[in-house]
Amino acid sequence: MLLLALPLLSACQHYDKAAHFAAGAAVSHIVTQETGNPMAGCLAAIGVGALKELVDDVADPADVLATGLGCSAALAF
Template sequence: MLRSLILALPLLAACQHYHKAAHFAAGAAVSHIVTQETGNPTAGCMAAIGIGLLKELVDDVADPADILATGLGCSVVLAF
């Protein structure tokens, strides 16, 4: 899983001047904090997905790929 994550980062970073990579990093941060506070990695992933969804709901033009990139950030917490 870590190998595929590492391979996916350049693809995410190549999109929109690191925009997707920023979403991924935000999802990883949210997931890490929630997992540390609750001791529940599933809650961390759900928080990352929720934050991605909420962020896109307030954008003028929602991008489902941004939600996906943010949600995928939880894979870092699951891998470690």
């Protein structure tokens, strides 16, 4: 799934989606390490992405997707 998503993310505006992906990976990694539960890490990444978009002036669902996909990187390591 990650291999399919990366070309779509790279076509997006500059580094915004890459930053969202990295933030999702970081949040997921930290929560997974603290709880020992990878599902909690992924849910935290998705939750942080959704909350961030709620406070933005213009919400972008692709940003939530990019942040949520970051958990796949955290699961790999």
